[in-house]
Amino acid sequence: MNVLFFVIPIALCFAVASVLTFFWAARRGQFDDLDTPAIRMLIDDEK
Amino acid sequence: MPENTTVTAPTIRDNHAQSSVPCAHCGLPAAAAFDHENQALPSFCCIGCEAIYHAIHSGGFDTFYKLRDMSQNARGQRAVINSGNTDPNLTDKHFSTFDSDEFLEKHSNLLEDGTRSIDLHLEGVHCAGCVWLTERLPHVIPGVIEARLSLARARLELRWNPEHTQLSAIAQWLTRYGYMPHALRSDRIAGHSKAERALLMRVGASWAIAGNIMILAVAMYGGLDILHDPKLATFARYISLGLATVSLVYGGGVFFRRAAGSLRGVLSRAEGFAWNRLSMDVPIALGVFVGWAHSAVATVTGQGDVWFDSIAVLIAALLTARWLQMRGRRFAGDAAERLLSLLPSTARRLLPDNAESDQPRIEEVPADTLQLGDLVEVRAGDVIPADGVIIHGASTVHRAVVTGESRPEPVTAGDTIEAGVTNLGAVLTVRVTAAGNETRVGKLMQWVEDGERRRAPIVQLADRLGGLFVLVVLAASALTGLVWSFIDPAQAVAHVVALLVISCPCALGMATPLALTVGVGRAAKQGFFIKHDDVLQSLARATHIIFDKTGTLTEGRMTVAHITGSTEAAHAAARLEAHSNHPIAAALTAWAATPNAPNLAPPTDITEVPGNGITGRIDEVPTAVGHIDWIISLLENPSDDEINTWRKHVATIVADGFTPVVVAQNHKITAAIGIGDRLRTDAPELIATLKARGIQPALLSGDHPELVAACAQTLGIDPTLTRGGVDPEQKRLFVEELRKNNPDAQIVMVGDGVNDATALQAADVGIAVHGGTQAALVAADIFVTRQGIENILELIDGTHQVMRTVHRNLIGSAVYNALGISLAALGLVAPLLAAVAMPLSSLFVIASSLAQKSFHHPYSDPTGSTQSTTTGLNISKTQKNAL
Numbered sequence: 001m002n003v004l005f006f007v008i009p010i011a012l013c014f015a016v017a018s019v020l021t022f023f024w025a026a027r028r029g030q031f032d033d034l035d036t037p038a039i040r041m042l043i044d045d046e047k
Numbered sequence: 048m049p050e051n052t053t054v055t056a057p058t059i060r061d062n063h064a065q066s067s068v069p070c071a072h073c074g075l076p077a078a079a080a081f082d083h084e085n086q087a088l089p090s091f092c093c094i095g096c097e098a099i100y101h102a103i104h105s106g107g108f109d110t111f112y113k114l115r116d117m118s119q120n121a122r123g124q125r126a127v128i129n130s131g132n133t134d135p136n137l138t139d140k141h142f143s144t145f146d147s148d149e150f151l152e153k154h155s156n157l158l159e160d161g162t163r164s165i166d167l168h169l170e171g172v173h174c175a176g177c178v179w180l181t182e183r184l185p186h187v188i189p190g191v192i193e194a195r196l197s198l199a200r201a202r203l204e205l206r207w208n209p210e211h212t213q214l215s216a217i218a219q220w221l222t223r224y225g226y227m228p229h230a231l232r233s234d235r236i237a238g239h240s241k242a243e244r245a246l247l248m249r250v251g252a253s254w255a256i257a258g259n260i261m262i263l264a265v266a267m268y269g270g271l272d273i274l275h276d277p278k279l280a281t282f283a284r285y286i287s288l289g290l291a292t293v294s295l296v297y298g299g300g301v302f303f304r305r306a307a308g309s310l311r312g313v314l315s316r317a318e319g320f321a322w323n324r325l326s327m328d329v330p331i332a333l334g335v336f337v338g339w340a341h342s343a344v345a346t347v348t349g350q351g352d353v354w355f356d357s358i359a360v361l362i363a364a365l366l367t368a369r370w371l372q373m374r375g376r377r378f379a380g381d382a383a384e385r386l387l388s389l390l391p392s393t394a395r396r397l398l399p400d401n402a403e404s405d406q407p408r409i410e411e412v413p414a415d416t417l418q419l420g421d422l423v424e425v426r427a428g429d430v431i432p433a434d435g436v437i438i439h440g441a442s443t444v445h446r447a448v449v450t451g452e453s454r455p456e457p458v459t460a461g462d463t464i465e466a467g468v469t470n471l472g473a474v475l476t477v478r479v480t481a482a483g484n485e486t487r488v489g490k491l492m493q494w495v496e497d498g499e500r501r502r503a504p505i506v507q508l509a510d511r512l513g514g515l516f517v518l519v520v521l522a523a524s525a526l527t528g529l530v531w532s533f534i535d536p537a538q539a540v541a542h543v544v545a546l547l548v549i550s551c552p553c554a555l556g557m558a559t560p561l562a563l564t565v566g567v568g569r570a571a572k573q574g575f576f577i578k579h580d581d582v583l584q585s586l587a588r589a590t591h592i593i594f595d596k597t598g599t600l601t602e603g604r605m606t607v608a609h610i611t612g613s614t615e616a617a618h619a620a621a622r623l624e625a626h627s628n629h630p631i632a633a634a635l636t637a638w639a640a641t642p643n644a645p646n647l648a649p650p651t652d653i654t655e656v657p658g659n660g661i662t663g664r665i666d667e668v669p670t671a672v673g674h675i676d677w678i679i680s681l682l683e684n685p686s687d688d689e690i691n692t693w694r695k696h697v698a699t700i701v702a703d704g705f706t707p708v709v710v711a712q713n714h715k716i717t718a719a720i721g722i723g724d725r726l727r728t729d730a731p732e733l734i735a736t737l738k739a740r741g742i743q744p745a746l747l748s749g750d751h752p753e754l755v756a757a758c759a760q761t762l763g764i765d766p767t768l769t770r771g772g773v774d775p776e777q778k779r780l781f782v783e784e785l786r787k788n789n790p791d792a793q794i795v796m797v798g799d800g801v802n803d804a805t806a807l808q809a810a811d812v813g814i815a816v817h818g819g820t821q822a823a824l825v826a827a828d829i830f831v832t833r834q835g836i837e838n839i840l841e842l843i844d845g846t847h848q849v850m851r852t853v854h855r856n857l858i859g860s861a862v863y864n865a866l867g868i869s870l871a872a873l874g875l876v877a878p879l880l881a882a883v884a885m886p887l888s889s890l891f892v893i894a895s896s897l898a899q900k901s902f903h904h905p906y907s908d909p910t911g912s913t914q915s916t917t918t919g920l921n922i923s924k925t926q927k928n929a930l
Contacts, residue, residue, distance in 0.1 A: 033197040
């Protein structure tokens with residue numbers, strides 16, 4: 001079970017990475033509007 | 048007839064509501080149009096929609112209609128269009144104030160690369176088509192870099208380069224396509240969204256930490272290898288300590304700061320220390336800290352039990368509850384920002400140097416910079432920008448926004464006029480007597496905004512219970528440990544661990560907010576927007592419901608209410624009245640605009656007698672429409688019998704609260720028509736049901752007392768609870784008087800206008816109904832986006848269900864915790880069993896909240912879907928982490 005001494009810190013690193021990703025997304029306002037993006041994907045990108 | 052008036056575009060549009068075809072642009076009912084081969088052509092409710100429709104087609108923006116229909120089909124038809132956005136008069140607004148340095152400084156941000164960004168509130172956005180059209184801006188106006196529309200909040204984020212284009216050009220473009228832009232204060236918006244994002248980040252981090260500590264805790268409680276390798280257990284404890292410390296400082300910091308503030312406030316008070324003045328943050332902070340300190344000491348010394356998982360979950364759960372509340376309240380904040388749009392932002396000021404001349408020069412200035420004595424020009428269809436006295440011109444105005452009076456009123460030089468009133472007829476010149484916040488509407492708005500600020504902060508049951516809970520559990524575990532160390536020292540540790548594990552702060556902490564949030568989200572799907580979830584309780588216990596008349600119980604516009612005599616005669620009258628611009632004529636014309644109307648020849652020899660009526664010939668039949676006395680004077684040898692019969696009919700119409708119009712054909716009276724603001728068809732049933740449930744209905748209106756009394760009588764509302772001709776201040780006094788007479792009353796006010804705002808605020812629960820003005824939306828706690836009034840009942844039923852769920856959750860988790868803690872203290876629960884029971888209690892609360900029966904009828908609405916997505920997201924997140 002000694003492997004846990006390595007695996008748990010590695011898992012925590014993943015957790016930190018995902019929290020940081022979440023911070024990045026929240027700071028960029030990704031969670032401000034949860035409604036319009038669903039509609040925006042319906043719109044074709046014609047130039 | 049009561050008065051002689053003229054009517055232009057805004058009311059005519061409303062009056063077409065009885066015909067069947069939807070307008071090709073906005074979806075409001077419009078008269079059907081056919082070409083010579085009887086092929087259906089696009090129909091329009093007004094000239095404004097027609098202009099916009101053709102502008103969109105010629106601009107190559109047909110995708111707008113495709114996308115709009117798509118989103119409407121997906122979500123159900125929604126015919127809610129903000130008034131004013133189809134008014135052709137708006138298209139020549141110049142927005143010159145939008146380019147002033149002062150304006151840009153106040154409303155927009157200068158970015159590093161020299162571009163500017165601004166948030167605009169757009170009137171009239173309601174579908175995917177609007178998203179597409181407004182986000183085309185960068186393609187159509189060079190210099191616009193980015194345009195992002197938030198559909199639910201009707202907010203456009205715009206970034207543009209001031210060197211290449213001007214904001215006024217962008218605003219004109221938006222207005223041309225029917226989206227009237229309103230500027231918002233950029234600093235306040237930035238503050239709001241920054242605080243919300245910061246809290247969201249705390250919520251996310253707290254849950255991530257709580258989840259990781261829980262995984263470790265489950266392993267430890269499960270006894271994983273602890274006996275084989277004590278080092279692993281120590282390792283796990285230290286990692287938990289590290290994680291919990293981060294959660295305590297970063298997530299729990301909010302509670303510590305506020306608890307410290309509250310303590311300082313209490314200690315600095317002159318009249319001494321008062322426990323009951325302490326905020327709920329104090330027990331939370333204390334409980335969380337004691338729990339953490341206890342576990343930290345146990346970790347370092349290796350003696351005693353750790354309890355990091357519960358501490359971390361408690362912090363995360365309480366933060367989530369706060370975030371949900373903050374998000375819910377965002378809508379209220381948005382509405383407050385939008386108050387600006389009630390009054391026009393610009394005014395057409397006559398330059399003083401030649402104001403008295405025939406051709407005065409006019410400049411467009413911000414309405415709040417108007418000075419006392421300035422002269423402003425108000426065109427037909429515009430809203431009066433300031434209180435003042437008319438010095439030139441005669442017109443008709445619609446005061447419904449300010450007074451609730453449903454009939455348009457004539458005004459002439461010398462009359463006083465208030466800001467917020469709509470000018471329907473002709474151009475007026477007004478001398479300003481009060482501007483900005485000094486106007487009557489401005490003062491009303493300030494009162495509403497102050498009230499919003501004064502509102503007591505919602506005391507969250509979750510907060511109150513959370514702190515106490517931690518302290519109780521700690522005391523219980525200390526006692527258990529002490530007692531068992533005497534009885535059976537070997538078992539003491541296991542029993543304390545079981546107690547700490549089985550106690551579930553999550554179930555207790557989330558019981559109220561989860562049930563309320565699910566309820567509020569469901570309500571939003573049904574078209575009920577609940578701004579403050581604490582009003583649900585008051586609404587469920589409502590004893591009195593006060594209704595506003597105009598626009599709430601009635602339709603809020605002139606229609607043909609009933610006809611005595613021949614319908615053909617009424618059609619003939621309508622044909623004749625099509626040539627008049629009296630409001631009553633407009634109602635008749637709208638009534639007659641049905642596909643199966645008889646095909647009558649165009650009238651000839653039309654003569655209108657102001658104040659009396661109109662005469663003419665239709666198919667050579669002499670026809671007259673107008674006031675009964677005048678009609679009788681036109682008859683040739685009328686019999687007394689005929690006169691008396693028709694006078695009786697007219698008296699009935701008046702008693703019902705309608706304005707009578709009499710039709711004579713071939714010198715014989717053939718019909719009497721009652722025209723007025725009709726009661727909504729579902730109103731009588733609503734009042735009857737409310738009375739049957741023991742809820743006392745009341746009626747308040749700024750309309751003429753006799754009309755209000757007639758309305759109350761028809762509906763069966765107690766005359767002592769009916770007031771007509773009341774101004775906003777008196778409405779508020781009525782609510783206060785009612786409360787004084789019935790101290791236990793839970794008073795609900797239902798209204799729609801600015802004139803109801805004070806009463807909406809003063810009542811325990813204010814409900815703004817469909818089509819309500821901005822002021823009403825701000826003052827109200829709940830607003831309804833669905834047509835009709837019978838859904839008030841559905842709302843009350845829904846709140847009953849939500850409250851039932853809250854009680855079920857609270858009782859369920861309290862019983863669970865009491866039982867679990869007692870059993871563990873008695874030594875009847877093994878730690879492993881406790882580890883299984885704890886998540887089950889959280890699951891119970893989640894399942895119970897989701898299974899609530901509130902607001903379960905399907906109803907879709909574009910804005911409603913945001914709320915539901917939000918709720919869905921939160922729940923899945925809670926669910927994942929609670930386990």
